[in-house]
Amino acid sequence: TRGLLFDESQKPRVITPFPAPKLMDLSMFQGDHKESLYWGTYRPHVYFGVRARTPQSLVAGLMWLGVKDEMYVMRHFCENSDDLSTFGWREHNGRDFGRQELVENDMILETSFVKSKEDSLGYGGDWAVRIDVKDKGLNDGAKRSAHLFFYLADEGGNVLNLGHDNLDFQKSSLLVSGSREDVGDWQIHLKSQNQLETHYSGFKTPHIYNLSDLVQQNLALQARKFGRLQLSDTSEDSSNIYIFQISGKLPFTIDIPFVSGIKGESSNVEKRLSSLSGLPLSDLLKKKHREFDTKFEECFNLSEKHDSETLGVGKTAIANMLGGIGYFYGQSKIYVPKSAQPESQNNFLLYWPAELYTAVPSRPFFPRGFLWDEGFHQLLIWRWDFRITLDIVGHWLDLLNIDGWIPREQILGAEALSKVPEEFVVQYPSNGNPPTLFLVIRDLIDAIRMEKFTASERDEVLSFLERASVRLDAWFQWFNTSQTGKEIGSYFWHGRDNTTSRELNPKTLSSGLDDYPRASHPSEDERHVDLRCWMYLAADCMHSITEFLGIEDKLSKEDYNSTAKLLSNFNLLNQMHYDSDHGAYFDFGNHTEKVKLIWKEVIQENGQLSRQLVRKTYGKPKLKLVPHVGYVSFFPFMSRIIPPDSPILEKQLDLISNRSIFWSDYGLVSLAKTSSMYMKRNTEHDAPYWRGPIWMNMNYMILSSLHHYSKVDGPYSEKSRAIYTELRSNLIRNVVRNYYQTGYIWEQYDQVKGTGKGTRLFTGWSALTLLIMSEDYPIF
Ligand code: 6A9
Numbered sequence: 001t002r003g004l005l006f007d008e009s010q011k012p013r014v015i016t017p018f019p020a021p022k023l024m025d026l027s028m029f030q031g032d033h034k035e036s037l038y039w040g041t042y043r044p045h046v047y048f049g050v051r052a053r054t055p056q057s058l059v060a061g062l063m064w065l066g067v068k069d070e071m072y073v074m075r076h077f078c079e080n081s082d083d084l085s086t087f088g089w090r091e092h093n094g095r096d097f098g099r100q101e102l103v104e105n106d107m108i109l110e111t112s113f114v115k116s117k118e119d120s121l122g123y124g125g126d127w128a129v130r131i132d133v134k135d136k137g138l139n140d141g142a143k144r145s146a147h148l149f150f151y152l153a154d155e156g157g158n159v160l161n162l163g164h165d166n167l168d169f170q171k172s173s174l175l176v177s178g179s180r181e182d183v184g185d186w187q188i189h190l191k192s193q194n195q196l197e198t199h200y201s202g203f204k205t206p207h208i209y210n211l212s213d214l215v216q217q218n219l220a221l222q223a224r225k226f227g228r229l230q231l232s233d234t235s236e237d238s239s240n241i242y243i244f245q246i247s248g249k250l251p252f253t254i255d256i257p258f259v260s261g262i263k264g265e266s267s268n269v270e271k272r273l274s275s276l277s278g279l280p281l282s283d284l285l286k287k288k289h290r291e292f293d294t295k296f297e298e299c300f301n302l303s304e305k306h307d308s309e310t311l312g313v314g315k316t317a318i319a320n321m322l323g324g325i326g327y328f329y330g331q332s333k334i335y336v337p338k339s340a341q342p343e344s345q346n347n348f349l350l351y352w353p354a355e356l357y358t359a360v361p362s363r364p365f366f367p368r369g370f371l372w373d374e375g376f377h378q379l380l381i382w383r384w385d386f387r388i389t390l391d392i393v394g395h396w397l398d399l400l401n402i403d404g405w406i407p408r409e410q411i412l413g414a415e416a417l418s419k420v421p422e423e424f425v426v427q428y429p430s431n432g433n434p435p436t437l438f439l440v441i442r443d444l445i446d447a448i449r450m451e452k453f454t455a456s457e458r459d460e461v462l463s464f465l466e467r468a469s470v471r472l473d474a475w476f477q478w479f480n481t482s483q484t485g486k487e488i489g490s491y492f493w494h495g496r497d498n499t500t501s502r503e504l505n506p507k508t509l510s511s512g513l514d515d516y517p518r519a520s521h522p523s524e525d526e527r528h529v530d531l532r533c534w535m536y537l538a539a540d541c542m543h544s545i546t547e548f549l550g551i552e553d554k555l556s557k558e559d560y561n562s563t564a565k566l567l568s569n570f571n572l573l574n575q576m577h578y579d580s581d582h583g584a585y586f587d588f589g590n591h592t593e594k595v596k597l598i599w600k601e602v603i604q605e606n607g608q609l610s611r612q613l614v615r616k617t618y619g620k621p622k623l624k625l626v627p628h629v630g631y632v633s634f635f636p637f638m639s640r641i642i643p644p645d646s647p648i649l650e651k652q653l654d655l656i657s658n659r660s661i662f663w664s665d666y667g668l669v670s671l672a673k674t675s676s677m678y679m680k681r682n683t684e685h686d687a688p689y690w691r692g693p694i695w696m697n698m699n700y701m702i703l704s705s706l707h708h709y710s711k712v713d714g715p716y717s718e719k720s721r722a723i724y725t726e727l728r729s730n731l732i733r734n735v736v737r738n739y740y741q742t743g744y745i746w747e748q749y750d751q752v753k754g755t756g757k758g759t760r761l762f763t764g765w766s767a768l769t770l771l772i773m774s775e776d777y778p779i780f
Contacts, residue, residue, distance in 0.1 A: 005340060012341075014334050014429045015349050016402040020470045023394035024355075028460050033387060037357075038124030041098055041113055042327035044360050045367035045415060047078055047087065048100065048111045052124060053357060054182060055329040056156035060258075062111065062131065063149040063212060065229075066104045072229075074149075075104070076212040077419070078364035080760060086743025088363075088761050089323030090316050093295065094381070094388050096125075097288035098323045103743070106136040107146060107250065112285050119272050122183040122260025128276035129258075130285065135250040143249045147229065149215055150256060152176055152188060153208045153241040160242050162202060162235060163189075173273070175256075176242045186260035187269065190244070191277040194252035199245040202235025209415040215243055255281055292319075299383050300774040310732065310773065313739045317767035320745075321380060324363050324763060325388070328356045330412030335428045348426050356410050357395045361764030362747065367419060369410035371396070372512045375436020376697045376765040382440060382447075383776060386457070389444075390464050393437055397471045401429075404478030408433040408510070431495045431510040432483055434534045435475060438541040441465070443778050445544050450779070462549065469545050473555040476538050480558070483531060486524060489566050490576060491531040492589075496522035501614050502683050504597050516670065516690040517628045517677040519589025521621040526589035529577045533635035536567035568641045574648075577636070579625045583651030584633045586625040593627070593676050594619030597683070613684040629661060629672035631690070631698045638701040644714030653709075653716060656702065657723050666734040666754030667694040668702060668727065679751070693748040693757055696731070697765035703727055704777035728772055735769045745769070 005012055023029075034053075043049030048062040063076040068083075075082060085103045092098035096115035101108065110132040120126040133146045152175070154160060163174030173189040180186065190198070201218050218232055231245045246254060257276035259269055274280060296318070297303055302311055332351040338344060358369035359377040374396060382389035399406050407427040411420050444465075448458055485492050493510045498521060500506050505517045511530060519526055543560035546552045566572065577585045600614045636642055637652045657663055661672045671678050671691045679692040703724065710721035738756045739745055745766050746756025771777070 012336060012349055013402050014336060014405070015351050017352055017398075018400040018402050018404070018471060018474060021467060022398045023464065023467055023471070024391075024398055026394070026463065026467055028387075028463065029391060029394065033391075035124055036095060036117075037388075037391065039115055039127050040095075040325070040327070041089075041092070041323055042325065042357075043415070044324040044326040044363045045077055045419060047075060047102060048113075048129075050113065050127070050129065051327065052182065053327045053355070055353075055355065056154075058178070058180060058183075058186070059153050059155060059208065060129070060188075060256075061151050061153075061211070062129075063151070063215060064104075064109065065147040065149075074212050074216050078367070078761070080364045084743075088316055088744075088763065089319040091289060091292045092319040092323035093288070093292055094322035094325060094385050097285075097292065098319070099285070099289065100323065103136075107144070108132075108134045108136060110134070114276075114281070114284055114288055116272075116276060116284070119268055119275065120259070120261065121263070121267060122186060124183060124260075126257065126259045126272055126276060128281055129256040130253065130281060131256070132253050133248075133250055145247055145249050146252075148246045148254075149231075149243050150190075150246065151211060151215075151241060151243040153211070154178060154180070155208060156180065157206060157240050159238045160202070160240055162200065162239075162242060163187075175244055183260035185262040186258065187262065188256060188258045189273055189277070190246070191255045191257070191273070192253060193278075194248055194254075196246055196248040196252060196254070197230075198247075199231040199233050200235070201231040201233070201243050201245075202239030203241045203243075204236045204239050205241065207414065208241065209418045211241070211243075214241075257281075295384070300770060300776070302773055306732075306773060309740065310736050313736045313745070314770045314773050316739075317745060317763055317770045318380060318384060320363075320761065320763035321359055321377060321767045322384065322388075324367075325357065325359050325392070326367065326369075328358070328368065328410065328412035328416055329353070330414070330416065332407050332410060332412065333426045334407065335426045351399075351401075351407065354399055354412065355395065356399070356412055358392055358410070359764070362759045362762040364761055365759035366764075368412070368416045369396070370433075370764075371406055371408045371410075372434040372436045373764050375434075375439045376700075376768060378437070378440035379443060379700075379778075380767055380771060382444060383771075386444070386447075386453075386461070389440060390461070393440065394464070394468070396437060397468055397475075400471050400475060403429070404474035404476075405429055405432075406475065428495060430482070432479060432493065433510055434512050434530075435479065435538050436534075438472075438534075438538045439778065441468075441472070442537070442541045442544070445541075445548060446779050448548075465545055466549055466551065469542075469549065469551060469555060472538075472542060472545070473558070476542055477556055477558065479531075479535060479538070480563075485527045487527070487576070489532070489569075489572055490527040490588075491535055492526035492528045492587075493518075493531055496526075498522040502612075503686075504595060504615060504680060504682050505677060507682065513631065513670075513690045515682045515686065515688065516630060516632060517626070517675065518587050519591040519621075519626050520595050520617070521590040521592075523590045525623055526587065527576055528587050528632070529585050530632045530635045532567060532573075532577070533639040533641070536564060536639055536641070539564040539567055568639070570641060570643060570646070573636060573641055577625070578648070579627065582627060582629060583648070584629050584655060585636050586627060586633060588623070588625050590621045590623055591626045592617060592619035592621040597681070628675045628677060629655060630675060631668075631670050631695075634698075634702055638698075638705050640705055640708055644709060644712045644716065649709065649714075649716050650719070653719050653723060656706075656727075664694065664751060664754070665730055666749050666751075667696075667699045667731045669694055669751045670698065673751075689748075689758075692751040694751060694754075695748050695765075696735075696768050699727070699731055700765070700768040700772060703731070703772060707775070707777050708779075728775075731772055732769060735766070 255277035706724035744760035747758030747762035
């Protein structure tokens with residue numbers, strides 16, 4: 001009805017912001033905090049990029065010519081298919097320093113980024129990039145050359161001025177300069193001790209996301225005309241982009257300092273440039289490197305417990321998660337049927353233009369924000385820098401709409417859009433995603449309780465929570481109204497497709513566990529045990545917040561205390577979800593195990609016959625528990641609802657440690673080896689994803705409960721401890737081994753061999769390995 005779809009001003013509700021003060025307007029996020037985070041490596045989708053946290057920034061980036069099958073190829077956006085033998089941030093503090101390593105064949109590129117406030121005058125400070133190009137020394141006879149391309153682009157369209165016409169570096173090191181409202185007059189220079197050849201090309205275009213095409217076209221034209229591999233040394237009128245080609249024999253080093261806020265003689269430009277290049281820059285980078293190590297040691301306390309290889313993986317995990325933090329700006333596309341918007345040709349409406357500062361699961365494949373991934377990321381990040389966490393969680397909560405919904409996948413801006421196939425872009429307002437931000441909020445509350453913060457830090461967190469509480473309350477209510485099941489205290493992920501004729505089991509993308517098997521025939525009778533446990537977490541957390549801040553009267557009428565009690569009621573849980581034959585917790589729904597994919601001849605529109613894999617149901621579905629042991633079955637265990645002296649706890653421990661069911665030498669598999677859907681494809685084209693492979697976020701949750709049950713008094717504490725110890729060392733050993741064998745941390749790990757699978761450089765939740773090393777788990 002109109003009343004539901006539109007707000008008072010007749011604006012469609014799904015694209016109406018939640019009417020409450022924004023978290024990002026809190027004073028804690030202004031002033032020094034905001035300025036200190038202004039510039040950063042906030043372009044995780046490129047191998048190296050710098051920008052500011054502002055919608056139309058000055059952006060910098062790096063490309064280079066790689067070689068594949070004896071052909072030159074441009075490297076720019078991170079791609080798995082580029083097959084770099086390794087790359088990623090080895091050190092990064094999320095604020096003013098990072099060092100990345102990229103290895104292509106026998107060439108090693110090292111990119112360092114550092115900011116300096118010391119003599120700077122412009123907003124956000126000065127910064128510098130150092131690029132070191134080395135030969136691995138495999139073929140020392142033939143000295144190789146490298147071609148780097150460093151660019152500056154003003155997204156706001158401001159004109160850039162080329163430093164000087166023929167780039168005579170004897171005369172001046174100025175590459176390009178410009179002026180912007182945010183930072184005033186700025187300059188960027190190039191300094192090097194090596195013999196280098198430089199060329200340039202300037203463009204005027206509002207589209208910076210296809211820069212690599214521009215460069216490639218320019219190079220190709222030059223190559224055809226003059227038979228040489230160099231940019232044209234020309235620029236278009238009013239260029240807002242400059243690309244500099246820097247070619248030289250390996251090894252070489254270039255320093256690229258950026259200074260801003262320049263106002264005449266008194267600006268000390270020369271002094272600032274020299275402090276951000278050459279030896280002073282080397283010293284600064286060394287100092288930052290030492291500080292990173294010290295902070296790593298302070299935060300995670302690892303050095304006595306682990307060998308240096310393991311420490312190296314821990315460092316790259318946190319470094320790449322921090323270095324992968326991005327800043328995005330744009331509008332999501334939200335599904336609204338054409339029928340509901342008579343004037344439109346599209347099935348979507350645009351969300352309001354929004355900024356998102358967020359970590360990302362994987363720079364090469366998913367360099368954008370994902371709602372439930374983010375809660376896991378922040379478990380790690382707050383321990384490093386809780387202000388970065390508050391800033392990120394604040395951005396996410398400000399994306400809440402008036403209905404209390406937050407879109408799951410954030411594809412904001414042209415660069416982000418260019419990485420996503422059309423059919424995945426639109427977000428469905430009926431779909432949720434686990435409210436994992438409550439995990440980090442609970443951690444923060446525990447940290448306050450355990451006095452891990454200073455008094456003033458504590459006040460910051462509290463003022464954040466106070467403003468956040470209204471939004472969290474609305475978010476909870478969205479789930480608690482739109483995702484409820486038929487019975488009190490039951491929930492199910494809405495939006496599963498009950499008309500599908502192709503899927504072996506209709507997917508549940510909103511749960512985050514995509515193809516994890518649920519009831520074969522989606523219906524209103526379903527109850528999903530994972531969602532019930534997420535709701536318990538959320539209710540419990542809301543209860544803590546309201547109690548802590550004494551703000552019960554400011555929120556909805558929900559009595560969070562009794563909701564939390566209801567959802568953690570062991571008997572009720574067991575009545576709804578426990579199967580005593582298996583000793584396991586299951587979903588409930590309309591289900592039969594007798595479903596198969598079979599090949600069928602079908603007549604296509606053009607009259608031709610083709611073979612298709614279609615779903616066939618042999619049995620009659622019945623309302624019952626859905627007998628698949630796997631991650632979903634262990635949610636009550638993860639939520640610690642099971643009393644420490646319950647024989648059901650022993651059953652869970654037996655299932656976890658059973659090699660024929662759930663256990664592997666590399667971690668716990670996502671679906672039991674005994675399940676009828678273990679490692680089964682869902683469609684012709686969908687390989688098993690959450691049907692066997694090992695995922696780190698769920699392993700972290702289960703491990704953390706094993707740790708908990710090993711500490712509380714009870715008959716199974718020793719058993720818990722033994723399983724905990726072995727699982728923990730299996731997980732660490734396997735991630736470390738894979739890292740040194742392949743150069744990467746992976747999205748998931750093979751259920752039989754432990755090898756990395758899915759996308760690489762997945763330092764999203766796989767980086768939780770670091771918390772497993774340091775044994776940091778939520779205490780509640
Ligand atoms: C498809 C790809 C070139 C799938 O880590 C992000 C999510 C998780 O939230 C979810 O739980 N991943 C997990 O099951 C990756 C999802 C990628 C979807 C985008 C388009 C094309 O990109």
